[in-house]
Amino acid sequence: MASTVPYFFPVWRHGDRSPTTTFRADPFQEDSWTFGGGGWGQLSPLGMSQHLKLGKMIRNRYVDTGNSTYNFLPSIYDQKTMHVRSTGLNRTLVSAMSNMLGMYGQDGNGNRAGTDYPEESGWPRGFVPIPVHTVDYATDHIGNMDSDCPRREWLWNLAQQSDEVTNWRNSANVSSVIDKLTSLVNETWDLENFWVVPDALFIEQIYFNKSLQEKNSWFNQVFYNQIVDVNDQIYMFQYGIFDNPVKMQNMDIGLELLKVRSGPLMNDIVGRIKTKSDCAFGKQTTGCDWINPLKYFVYSAHDETVYAVLVALGIERFAIIPHGYPLYSAAVSIEYWRNSTDNSDYFKLVYHKEAGDGFNVMTSEINGCNGDYCSMDVLEQVANKLRTELPAEEWCLVTQGSLLTKKLGFVLVLVFSLVVFR
Incomplete structure (x- = not known):
């Protein structure tokens, strides 16, 4: 397919890191982690390397070189063609920097001393610093799936009261795992914070496996796998993935959870694609000077951010099997294409599952899509279904009994009255 306005959006997870926290009885507390500046949640040299390699792979696929597939990004960094957006944490910011180093910071990429970087002793030859933009982490409803959002917490509390989640939580297999873990670490776990233990143990097996076996007497692979299985199911519930629709308080809880997590x-993404299309064909003038030359918009974020895209498109199973969540440096990319024959918009979905893996086109796995390219209508329908009734920062305040809920109810009644009695 020929494209006249190539544009693509990778959403990636940061690389390997230290745990973000751990359980109180863990022999490996914060002072055990010294890389990346030390402490919780810091990107490791391995994580930096993972994104350096991913950046090189992206360059090989998309940058205008003899090896690339598409030849639409320039071989030398051009600030008009790309925008890198990261959540406001060290590990995502440094992952983005490492990735850009792989794409545009290598000696031999054609970068020019004195033009693209300073010709100074001590400056790494070929290294071009590329800006990484960020926003406040707590209010980043686009990149941070754990942003401050009372509505999400309210919906999750409702979901936990549903028959499906309650029956699962009280089942013999699940309750035995949670009760056993509670007893072993002398710490009570609810579904909200259960992830802490498997996350810490996963990383400790990478860095302290021998010591873990010696210092943590209850750790064994069988029980660890049981903990992971429980955590994977919690993860699915939090994104509104249920075996059957959960209807509570006149809401589809699964849909509402997905709206606050994936919707923004x-x-x-779809809004930027629409603006790009409108500007390219004269339907819009505002903002076109910025977006017309833009070809590459990055979201450097987290496993939950990548998962949000996969769940929205109904292909979360590719993260769940054999793992319950996207792994380090996993990246899902939406490529926007315009067919120069029929002037219609299409998209292609490309997935990089983990470090060391390649790029796999997954478009045909999406409901309503056949082949590598799919009508943009399908993507727009997904976005429309998940669009929040108000801007995310306002919609997150809408909970049962909130003042905003009452105002919304008043507006709906007023609109109904105007329609009925006009």
Whole structure:
């Protein structure tokens, strides 16, 4: 397919890191982690390397070189063609920097001393610093799926009261795992914070495996796998993935959870594509000077951010099997294409599952899509379904009994009255 306005959006997870926290009885506390500046949640040299390699792979696929597939990004960094957006944490910011180093910071990429970087002793030859933009982490509803959002917490509390989640939580297999873990670490676990233990143990097996076996007497692979299985199911519930629709308080809880988690990101991507298309064909003038030359918009974020895209498109199973969540440096990319024959918009979905893996086109796995390219209508329908009724920062305040809920109810009644009695 020929494209006249190539544009693509990778959403990636940061690389390997230290745990972000751990359980109180863990022999490996914060002072055990010294890389990346030390402490919780810091990107490791391995994580930096993972994104350096991913950046090189992206360059090989998309940059205008003899080896690339598409030849639409320039071989030398051009600030008009790309925008890198990261959540406001060290590990995502440094992952983005490492990735850009792989794409545009290598000696031999054609970068020019004195033009693209200073010709000074001590400056790494070929290194071009590329800006990484960020926003406040707590209010980043696009990149941070754990942003401050009372509505998400309210919906999750409702979900936990549903028959499906309650029956699962009280089942013999699940309750035995949670009760056993509680007893072993002398710490009570609810579904909200259960992830802490498997996350810490996963990383400790990478860095302290021998010591872990010696210092943590209850750790064994069988029990660890049981903990992971429980955590994977919690993860699915939190994104509104249920065996059957959960209807509570006149709401589809699964849909509402997905709207607050995936909706802002999916609508941000689709909105940018629509603006790009409108500007390219004269339907819009505002903002076109910035977006017309733009070809590459990055979201450097987290496993939950990548998962949000996969769940929205109904292909989360590719993260769940054999793992319950996207792994380090996993990246899902939406490529926007315009067919120069029929002037219609299409998209292609490309997935990089983990470090060391390649790029796999997954478009045909999406419901309503056949082949590598799919009508943009399908993506727009997904975004529309997940669009929040108000901007995310306002919609997150809408909970049962909130003042905003009452105002919304008043508006709906007023609209109904105007329609009925006009």
